[in-house]
Amino acid sequence: MTEQMTEQTTDAAVAETSAPAPAPAARSARRVLWAVARWTAAVVVCGGVGAGTAMGITALDRTDVPGLETESDGRWEYPALRLPALPVDRPRPFTEGNEGEVHHADVRELLLPAPAGATPDPKLNGGFVPTEAYLSLYGKDIRDDLRKSLADSTLRHIAARGWTTPDGTRTSIHLLRFSSVAYAEEYRVTALEAEGADGLKALPDGVEAFVPEGFADDIQVPETGAYAFREKEPYGPEQVRWAYVQAGDTLALITQTRAGGALAVPFQQTVTLQNQLLG
Structure with a gap:
């Protein structure tokens, strides 16, 4: 009996010893699978956190994200601009059939609105103004000549708007319609x-004395012309920048005055936007 059990044990041992060992490739594959599983779980977790962060950033304005603030380039914040509606069957000033290039819209509605934060000028509130209010912008030695020229030029009316921004810049816009x-x-x-x-x-x-402003040559508004200037140094406590916009039957005069120097960027912006409204 003992010999029989010994023989069975020996046979089992021999069978176990003779059984083929697991292939190295199989063990390596299992390790790879476990590694993949662990990294997949990690990627899922990190991916979820990353996606949440990305969504949070894209939901913010650029200036709300630390390190991504955009410095102002000096432009003013104007309201959205829209051309006024025209009377029925009246064309735009630069369309076929309008030989006189007449603005049939109310010229007061063609005035550029004041930018955000500006204090309106109560004397230049977007309505019509007398000729003398316009002439007061010029030197006394030229006013009589201008007054006579206006009387001979079939001037219809003058609309004006003015404002002062927090930095002290005073702006006036006069639209002379002929x-x-x-x-x-x-x-x-x-x-x-x-x-x-x-x-x-x-x-x-x-x-x-004055210096022409070269930026006026870059304004691309068809059928209009812009002529801009700035007061030449030395100009005293304040500097003046001004521009004329010729657009069909209407001539615009835009002025900006500021202590220490009138800034170029808001001046160019204002002239360009007023030009676009007239074009």
């Missing part, structure tokens, strides 16, 4: 452009 583009151009050339080398006859009150 009966046709021919009269508007005649007034601009005859009264405002001089025959001399300086190229300008009517200067703002207190300005003695």
Whole structure:
């Protein structure tokens, strides 16, 4: 009996010893699978956290994200601009059939609105103003000549708006509307452009010398023209920048005055936007 049990034990041992060992490749595959499983779980967790962070960042404004603040370039915040509705069967100023390039919309509705945070000028509130209010912008020595030119040029009316921004910049916009583009151009050339080398006859009150602003050449508004200038140094406690926009039957005068120097960026922005409204 003992010999029989010994033989069975020996046979089992031999069978176990003779059984093939697990292949190294199989063990390696199992290790890879376990590793993949662990990394998959980690990626799922991290991916969930990352996605939440990304969604949080994209939901914020750029200036709300630390390290991504965008410094202001000096532009003012104007409200959304829209062209006013036209009377029935009246064309835009630069369309076929409107030979006089007439703005049939109310010229007061073509004035650029004040930017956010500005204090409106109660005397230039977007309505019509007398001729003398416009002439007061120029030096006393030129006002009589301009007054006569306006009387001869079939001027219809003048609309104006003004404001002061928190940095002290005073802005005024005057829109002079004539009966046709021919009269508007005649007034601009005859009264405002001089025959001399300086190229300008009517200067703002207190300005003695000026420098043309080259940015006006870059304004791309079809059928209009922009002519911009700045007071030349030395200019005293305040500097003036001003521009004319010729758009069909309407001539715009935009001025900005600021102690220590009128800034270029808001001036260019204001001239460009007013030009677009007239074009």
